[in-house]
Amino acid sequence: MHDRTIAxxxxxxxxxxYSSVELTRAVLEAIERxxxxxxxxxxxxxxxxxxxxxxxxxxxxxxxxxxxGVPIAHKDIFCTDGVRTSCGSRMxxxxxxxxxAFVVERMRAAGAVMVGKTNMDEFAMGSSNETSWYGPVKxxxxxxxxxxxxxxxxxxxxxxxxxxxxxxxxxxxxxxxxAALTGTSxxxxxYGRVSRYGMIAFASSLDQAGPMATDARDLAIMLSAMAxxxxxxxxxxxxxxxxxxxxxxxxxxxxxxxGLPREYFEADGVDGGVSRAIESAIEVLREAGAEVREISxxxxxxxxxxxxxxxxxxxxxxxxxxxxxxxxxxxxxPVDLEDLYKRSRGxxxxxxxxxxxxxxxxxxxxxxxxxxxxxxxxxRRLIRDDFSRAxxxxxxxxxxxxxxxxxxxGAKADDPVQMYLSDIFTIAVNLAGLPALSIPAGFSGSRPVxxxxxxxxxxxxxxxxxxxGYQQRTDxxxxxxxxxx
Amino acid sequence: MSLDADEVREIAHLARxxxxxxxxxxxxxxxxxxxxxxxxxxxxxxxxxEPLAHPLEMTQRLRSDQVTEVDQRDxxxxxxxxxxxxxxxxxxxxx
Numbered sequence: 245m246h247d248r249t250i251a252x253x254x255x256x257x258x259x260x261x262y263s264s265v266e267l268t269r270a271v272l273e274a275i276e277r278x279x280x281x282x283x284x285x286x287x288x289x290x291x292x293x294x295x296x297x298x299x300x301x302x303x304x305x306x307x308x309x310x311x312x313g314v315p316i317a318h319k320d321i322f323c324t325d326g327v328r329t330s331c332g333s334r335m336x337x338x339x340x341x342x343x344x345a346f347v348v349e350r351m352r353a354a355g356a357v358m359v360g361k362t363n364m365d366e367f368a369m370g371s372s373n374e375t376s377w378y379g380p381v382k383x384x385x386x387x388x389x390x391x392x393x394x395x396x397x398x399x400x401x402x403x404x405x406x407x408x409x410x411x412x413x414x415x416x417x418x419x420x421x422x423a424a425l426t427g428t429s430x431x432x433x434x435y436g437r438v439s440r441y442g443m444i445a446f447a448s449s450l451d452q453a454g455p456m457a458t459d460a461r462d463l464a465i466m467l468s469a470m471a472x473x474x475x476x477x478x479x480x481x482x483x484x485x486x487x488x489x490x491x492x493x494x495x496x497x498x499x500x501x502x503g504l505p506r507e508y509f510e511a512d513g514v515d516g517g518v519s520r521a522i523e524s525a526i527e528v529l530r531e532a533g534a535e536v537r538e539i540s541x542x543x544x545x546x547x548x549x550x551x552x553x554x555x556x557x558x559x560x561x562x563x564x565x566x567x568x569x570x571x572x573x574x575x576x577x578p579v580d581l582e583d584l585y586k587r588s589r590g591x592x593x594x595x596x597x598x599x600x601x602x603x604x605x606x607x608x609x610x611x612x613x614x615x616x617x618x619x620x621x622x623x624r625r626l627i628r629d630d631f632s633r634a635x636x637x638x639x640x641x642x643x644x645x646x647x648x649x650x651x652x653x654g655a656k657a658d659d660p661v662q663m664y665l666s667d668i669f670t671i672a673v674n675l676a677g678l679p680a681l682s683i684p685a686g687f688s689g690s691r692p693v694x695x696x697x698x699x700x701x702x703x704x705x706x707x708x709x710x711x712x713g714y715q716q717r718t719d720x721x722x723x724x725x726x727x728x729x
Numbered sequence: 730m731s732l733d734a735d736e737v738r739e740i741a742h743l744a745r746x747x748x749x750x751x752x753x754x755x756x757x758x759x760x761x762x763x764x765x766x767x768x769x770x771x772x773x774x775x776x777x778x779e780p781l782a783h784p785l786e787m788t789q790r791l792r793s794d795q796v797t798e799v800d801q802r803d804x805x806x807x808x809x810x811x812x813x814x815x816x817x818x819x820x821x822x823x824x
Contacts (some may be wrong), residue, residue: 320730342805439779479783479787481785546769549766549770569817570817571808572810580820580822584819599759602756604766605744609740618776623773646738
């Protein structure tokens with residue numbers, strides 16, 4: 245039963261086919277059997293069973309919503325009251341959060357059952373889940389390959405059907421790229437759509453939380469619970485939350501204007517199998533009546549360089565809070581305050597995090613600020629304006645999510661710039677603050693390929709309806725590793 | 730842009746990061762590659778372009794200056810590495 249979608253589980257629970265306690269036990273057993281995937285940092289069986297009992301009681305009182313009693317996992321970047329929140333880092337290995345993140349509060353209020361905290365790249369800095377202090381996550385399609393990152397644990401857990409849905413965060417592609425590499429669906433909402441209260445900050449002008457699941461319907465159910473205004477996140481936008489599930493009823497794609505950015509399709513280094521799968525996916529949209537046309541996003545190739553100035557600069561500032569004084573790792577026997585700071589941080593952070601803190605520190609340092617940070621912010625506007633112009637002509641933009649399928653563990657671990665290019669098709673979306681999702685669109689060989697759909701600000705409804713329309717016409721989202729589908 | 734080991738030590742100091750001397754060469758190479766990669770921005774004509782700090786160009790929301798937090802000192806200090814009498818403690822700063 246645990247391998248069904250959220251929508252299906254809602255029906256099974258409503259019809260009394262199983263209780264949330266029974267379902268939760270099945271999920272906990274599945275997680276235990278799949279321990280070698282390393283998808284979880286912390287499993288929370290006691291909390292899960294307590295919440296499942298409460299969900300069953302709520303249902304008995306007639307108070308059940310679409311998530312009541314449904315087991316889900318949270319990326320270990322979201323603070324959970326009384327439960328370790330490590331952010332994939334030795335720095336926070338023993339950090340037990342004193343409060344819940346907004347997303348955690350909202351999912352619990354909707355009746356979802358938290359079964360655990362998923363593995364991730366350290367402080368969300370990575371595209372392969374290999375920078376985690378707790379070791380890499382294995383891709384359930386092929387355990388010699390990475391699941392993508394940084395939300396790799398959430399993606400692997402959903403792909404292996406351990407949980408029907410999980411939360412993720414996306415700063416430069418960290419929901420969409422792992423969704424693509426694991427054959428799952430993931431949505432990065434508009435910047436400010438979901439409150440980041442209690443979500444450990446990486447790059448504050450880019451970070452956004454979103455849902456990961458097997459299909460667009462479940463993304464809609466989860467986003468309806470996650471979205472909303474929260475004064476505790478000063479960047480959260482007070483914008484009405486529509487009924488995202490209702491948007492799915494509109495699956496007619498006739499007349500939908502779909503733009504294909506030339507620069508994404510002519511980029512160097514795109515896997516041939518990925519290109520073929522995406523072309524077939526676009527053909528599905530065309531046959532359904534969509535008007536497909538070529539567009540141009542001329543500053544595309546500047547997105548990754550802009551990101552690798554802005555994100556490290558903001559990270560170097562955000563991560564200065566980890567100083568070994570109030571919480572987090574503290575070195576043994578510091579001789580003075582400077583030694584306390586330096587060794588606590590040197591020991592607590594891994595290589596990639598240190599690298600980015602140093603790049604950011606350099607980019608913000610006296611004499612270099614204009615050449616790097618200011619320049620990057622100017623080019624960021626050019627990138628955002630490219631999208632604004634494109635959205636005058638089209639309703640959605642379609643492109644590959646990632647240039648390749650899942651790559652071998654270790655393949656890019658020693659080459660930061662090559663690793664950064666894994667996010668070449670996802671990063672511009674964060675710079676422009678746009679919503680985008682990735683859905684399964686076939687295979688290259690035996691490895692899943694993701695189709696990315698990008699929308700206008702706050703147009704998540706349209707993205708979900710197009711994704712659902714596509715999933716009504718295809719069955720890639722039902723394929724699962726090593727199983728029938 | 731190419732950094733040497735001394736520059737890496739200086740950046741690490743600014744970032745308050747202990748870096749082993751044995752690793753500075755490795756960091757210098759990595760950071761130089763990253764900076765060379767982002768240097769392609771220097772060729773872009775950005776004369777007259779306003780920097781974009783917030784993707785939706787929203788301004789900071791203000792709130793009234795009222796106490797909204799309750800005192801949770803014991804709770805927060807329970808996760809601190811070292812405290813004494815309600816204070817966070819660090820090595821002596823003033824002799």
